[in-house]
Amino acid sequence: MLQQRIVSQKPALVIEGQKKYLVVTDLHIGFESSFASNEIFLGKNTSINETIDELLSIIESENPDSVILLGDVKSSIKNISKTEWNDVPLFFEKIKEKCNIILIPGNHDSNIQRLVPEGISLISSTGMVEEGILFTHGHTMPTENFSHVNKIIMGHLHPVFFQEESIVNGQRVWVSMRTNK
Template identity: 25%
Template sequence: MTDDTSDSAVRVEPVPGEPAATAAAGGDRLLLVADYHAGYEAGLRSGRGVDVPSRAPDRRERLLALLERTNPDRLVVLGDLMHSIGDPGSAERGELEVLFESFPSTLSVTVVKGNHDGEIETWLVDGSEHGDGPGEVTVVPGDGIAIDGLGVCHGHTWPAREVLESDVVCLGHEHPCVRLEDEVGGSRVERAWLRGRADPVAFRDHDRYGDGVVPLWLEDDARSQPRLVVLPAFNDLVGGTWVNLSDQSFLAPFLPGALADGEAYLLDGTRLGPYDAI
């Protein structure tokens, strides 16, 4: 599954077998991940009384292996880097501090704030300040930013205009999954990618895009709509929206309406076809 357009150099390429993608934008090679949810196990213990051993080391090693495998200039986290909605607990903050100290100093990090990220910008600092971890660390609002034709946002709120003016829009928040059944009634749930055109009808009447600030493609159907790419959650414990079940509600306020001709893909690249017909 590769997202590109005939008139754009923007390419979003999933890393085979992984809930991550690479992209070339702004002169940099990017690694995109979404919904890391550091401290998730601590949240289960405090919120639900469920005692689950921490998988923080596994998450860290998987992400570090991806960085080594893809060699990006910048890591872009599409929201929910941490799990607690308010101030992080000691286990959660400790997990992120160890993670960031493990990053190479040549790596820049951009964190798009998700609905779980609280005031993360007040304590997530550049490694350059203390000699450990990545160089530049920036935290941007959840409605996202555009990086040379690539729009990135979290998905819990309506995207910024500049995001919708991009050629490709990548988001998280949804944790898309599909439930697959076999001939004898067995079933399993797999994380999935969603991909499709952005449907202008879903955005055109929203107040945010009125009063003369509407992206041009919303005004003219002949203009090329951006492609939407919904990333699977990096954290494999968090569950998500089973997109092929009719009784499941989507989390993003603009989904599923904004996803025209939406198709689902497994992490290994298997094309499942229209997500609502699986």
């Protein structure tokens, strides 16, 4: 039986069936440094090491077979920034020491294959189907008919919950909805 759950207080999703997957999307590594060069400080992830440490702690607690990265690992859309040249390969190397990585590129991941070390599964940007689930970043139209899938898990949209009285006001969230085929 296929099960899914959000990792409490973390920007990650666990899918358990024949295999266990940890799904993460839209890391945008290098985002802060593009602003910091203009002396604008955002306070998101202040360093690549914090991003790596947070994901490694989730991997350690969840023990997945693979991490599925649903695109936008890096931040620059058309090129690779100096920060990305350094931080993205470091990110991949540290994570792959602990877990298999499957990367489905997003719209910010142009030329990411130049940053991906050996041993990482680089999938088409249209996505992949595992256990009846289409995993995709969401910025491209799939080229094949996916009417056989039961679920779509995607990134790209950056949903944020807004309700002033809520403790999750302003937090990134996963959105789940039912629809008819």
